[in-house]
Amino acid sequence: MINEVSETTPAPRVQTQTGVEYVVLDLETTGLSPRDSAIVEIALIGLNGEGETVEEWTSLIDPGGRAEIGASHIHGITRAMLTDAPTFSELSEEVISRLEGHIIVGHVVEFDLGHLIATFDRLARPIPALREVAACTRDLSRPYLQAPRTLADCCRAFGVELHDAHSALGDTRATALLFRALLGRLKSEESPRFEELLRQRERARSLSWEQILIAPRSSTPLPRGAQSNTRLD
Numbered sequence: 001m002i003n004e005v006s007e008t009t010p011a012p013r014v015q016t017q018t019g020v021e022y023v024v025l026d027l028e029t030t031g032l033s034p035r036d037s038a039i040v041e042i043a044l045i046g047l048n049g050e051g052e053t054v055e056e057w058t059s060l061i062d063p064g065g066r067a068e069i070g071a072s073h074i075h076g077i078t079r080a081m082l083t084d085a086p087t088f089s090e091l092s093e094e095v096i097s098r099l100e101g102h103i104i105v106g107h108v109v110e111f112d113l114g115h116l117i118a119t120f121d122r123l124a125r126p127i128p129a130l131r132e133v134a135a136c137t138r139d140l141s142r143p144y145l146q147a148p149r150t151l152a153d154c155c156r157a158f159g160v161e162l163h164d165a166h167s168a169l170g171d172t173r174a175t176a177l178l179f180r181a182l183l184g185r186l187k188s189e190e191s192p193r194f195e196e197l198l199r200q201r202e203r204a205r206s207l208s209w210e211q212i213l214i215a216p217r218s219s220t221p222l223p224r225g226a227q228s229n230t231r232l233d
Contacts, residue, residue, distance in 0.1 A: 020046035020054050021201055022135070023102045024179060026172040027112045028077060030063055030070035034118035038063035039088055040070065040077050041224075043168035044098045047105075051180030057098060058169045059221030060085040075166050077224075086219030088119055094221070099130070100209050103200050107151045107175045109136040133204035135197060137175055140182045154178055167224060 024045040031037035043058040060077065062085040063069060072078055088095075095116075106112045113130055120127045141148040141157070148154050151171060155162045160177040164170025186194035 019048045020102055021049045022047040022051070022105050022179070023099055024105045024172050024176045025099075025109070025112050025116070026106060026168045026175060027115055028070075028075040028166070028168050029115050030068060032111075034114040037070070037115060037118075039115055039119055040082065041075065041168040042091070042095065043172040044095070045172050045176045046098065046102070047176060047180070051176070051183040053176055056169070056173075057094075057221065058172075058223050059091060060224060061091065062087050081224070085222045089123055090219035091221065092120070092123065092125070096127070096209060099127075101205050101207070102133075103197065103204050104130055104134045105137065105175065105179050106134070107137045107154070107171070107178070109134045128207040128209060130207075133200050133207065135179070135200065137178050137182060140179075140186070140193065144185070151175060151178070158182070169223070 024043075024047065026043050027039050028041035029037045029039055039061050040063055041058070041060050043056070045053055045057075046055040048054050060082055062082050064087065069077060069079055069082065104113065110131070113134060117127060117130070137151075137154060138148050141154045145154065145157050148157070151174060152162055152165065154160075155174050155178055158178055158181045160174055160181065162170070162174040165174075183194070183197070185191075186197070
C-alpha cells in the first residue's frame with residue numbers, strides 16, 4: 001500500500017555527512033536591508049569539531065521578479081547567471097538540513113542571519129533562534145586585532161588566503177580557515193570563549209526544527225560557472 005503524503009508534510013531531511021559540528025555561512029544579496037533584499041547566492045561549509053572542512057555546498061539563487069539584483073560590480077553576479085538558478089523556496093529544505101543541529105559561523109554573521117531569517121519569514125516558515133547558536137569570526141578576532149573589520153583584514157592577520165572575495169563560496173572558504181585558526185588559538189589558551197562554543201554546540205543540537213514545514217520540493221543547486229541549460233537560439 002502506498003502512503004500518501006500531504007502538501008503540509010515535511011520532506012525527509014537531507015542527510016549531510018557525519019561529523020559536522022559547525023556550518024560556515026555566507027550570502028550574496030541584492031541589498032543591505034533584510035526587509036527589502038533577496039538572496040542571490042548561498043554557500044555552506046560543514047566543519048568538524050577541529051574546524052576541518054567536511055563538506056561544501058553552494059548555489060546561485062533566483063531572486064524572483066525583482067528587476068534589480070544588486071551591486072553586480074561587487075558580487076559579480078549578473079541576471080543572465082541566474083537564468084537557470086533555483087529559487088530559495090526550492091532550496092529551503094536543503095538549507096535547513098545543513099543548518100539543523102549545528103553552530104552557524106560567519107564573518108559579521110548577523111548580516112547573513114538577518115537575511116536568512118527574513119527570507120524564511122517571507123515563506124511563512126519562521127526558523128529557530130539561530131542567533132543563540134551563532135559565532136562571528138570578526139567578534140572572535142577582537143582579542144587579537146586592534147580593530148578587526150573586514151574579512152580581508154582578519155584573514156591577513158591570521159595568514160589566511162582569501163580567493164574570489166565577494167563570492168559566497170570564496171568568502172565562506174576563507175571564513176572557514178579563519179575560524180579554524182581562531183578555534184585552535186582559543187582552545188590552546190583555554191579561553192572561556194572556547195568553553196562557550198562547546199555550550200553553544202549543545203544548544204544547537206537541542207533547537208527544535210520540527211515545526212518548520214517546507215513543501216516537499218527540491219531543485220539542483222547551480223554553482224557559479226555551472227553549464228547553463230538555457231538555449232539562446
